Amino acid sequence: MNKVFTPILLIFAFMLTIPAASAFAEGMPEGRMNVPELAPFKYAPAVFDHDPHNEKAGLEENCIACHHGGENGKMDMEDDTSGTPCVECHSVEKQRGVTPLRRAFHLQCITCHENQNKGPVQCKSCHVPEK
Amino acid sequence: MNSLYNFAVGPLAWAAFIILAVTAVWRLWSMYNLAKQKDASSVAYMSWQFSLRSIVNWLIPYNSLGWKTNPVLTAVTFIFHICFVVLVIFVTPHQILLENAFGITYPTLSSEAADVLTLITIACCCYFVYRRVTNVTVRYVTRSNDWISLGLVAAPLVTALLGSWGVGGEIMPLLHVLTAEALIVAIPFTRLAHILFALFTRAYIGSEFGGVRHCKDW
Numbered sequence: 001m002n003k004v005f006t007p008i009l010l011i012f013a014f015m016l017t018i019p020a021a022s023a024f025a026e027g028m029p030e031g032r033m034n035v036p037e038l039a040p041f042k043y044a045p046a047v048f049d050h051d052p053h054n055e056k057a058g059l060e061e062n063c064i065a066c067h068h069g070g071e072n073g074k075m076d077m078e079d080d081t082s083g084t085p086c087v088e089c090h091s092v093e094k095q096r097g098v099t100p101l102r103r104a105f106h107l108q109c110i111t112c113h114e115n116q117n118k119g120p121v122q123c124k125s126c127h128v129p130e131k
Numbered sequence: 132m133n134s135l136y137n138f139a140v141g142p143l144a145w146a147a148f149i150i151l152a153v154t155a156v157w158r159l160w161s162m163y164n165l166a167k168q169k170d171a172s173s174v175a176y177m178s179w180q181f182s183l184r185s186i187v188n189w190l191i192p193y194n195s196l197g198w199k200t201n202p203v204l205t206a207v208t209f210i211f212h213i214c215f216v217v218l219v220i221f222v223t224p225h226q227i228l229l230e231n232a233f234g235i236t237y238p239t240l241s242s243e244a245a246d247v248l249t250l251i252t253i254a255c256c257c258y259f260v261y262r263r264v265t266n267v268t269v270r271y272v273t274r275s276n277d278w279i280s281l282g283l284v285a286a287p288l289v290t291a292l293l294g295s296w297g298v299g300g301e302i303m304p305l306l307h308v309l310t311a312e313a314l315i316v317a318i319p320f321t322r323l324a325h326i327l328f329a330l331f332t333r334a335y336i337g338s339e340f341g342g343v344r345h346c347k348d349w
Contacts, residue, residue, distance in 0.1 A: 043242075106230070121137060124304070
């Protein structure tokens with residue numbers, strides 16, 4: 001009996017997680033980043049699967065690790081801005097007191113990967129060429 | 132792998148540039164002192180006008196007698212140096228590293244253009260090898276120092292190209308960074324020291340020809 005029921009139970013358990021995941025996934029980067037403001041592109045968009053990435057990295061509870069707030073040149077690590085695209089605050093072109101968009105992405109992604117010694121740090125490990 | 136790469140693009144890169152700066156100043160300083168000791172009158176004759184005149188005239192392809200005697204070598208030499216400098220500055224990953232570290236942003240080459248320039252530069256290196264092997268006069272004055280210098284220059288170019296083609300995965304960019312750092316540190320201690328000395332050598336000869344012999348040195 002157990003041999004039949006355990007897989008079925010497992011399949012049900014797995015199906016329950018799908019609605020939970022897709023509720024979050026709406027509008028989030030899926031598979032790769034999608035930042036049209038950075039065009040014209042020199043590389044394939046960086047590989048980034050929002051929810052699975054954050055689950056693997058243990059960041060599900062820590063949205064502020066990436067979605068911080070702030071204004072007038074000061075970062076606010078208390079203000080959760082989840083859902084606000086980075087470009088709202090980080091202009092593509094250089095401006096006084098603003099880290100431009102491309103650098104903001106690189107500093108956030110690469111600095112954390114370096115500090116944790118986990119996750120890609122080389123150009124092509126993030127910008128995996130598309131076939 | 133990652134920690135090694137992070138170490139190579141971080142602390143090791145800083146170490147390489149600091150070692151280059153210190154040893155370059157030391158090499159230039161000891162050469163200056165040697166000139167003062169062995170050839171004091173030449174130091175007295177150094178002149179901005181004759182120095183710049185010589186440097187400018189030798190920067191123009193086929194302008195000097197020296198450049199005219201061996202037209203192919205002259206072409207390859209100019210192409211090699213121009214491509215190498217353009218690559219070092221205008222290749223996208225170098226700019227991105229500068230941007231991430233210091234916020235420096237400027238336009239860069241596409242990866243296709245960079246690949247073409249790298250291929251051309253490697254071809255120039257092949258010509259230098261060919262010449263050293265086949266030309267009897269050149270072979271006679273070739274020392275291991277020359278081969279080491281040529282190898283140090285070629286290694287980052289080859290690893291960059293292979294990395295751009297995706298050969299060797301994450302190993303190749305690591306090798307590229309390490310070989311480039313070896314090249315940087317080796318500059319003052321190999322034939323690559325001409326990067327430091329070339330302008331001064333020209334100034335020295337230009338000043339002597341202009342101020343003492345009253346004739347052109349090109």
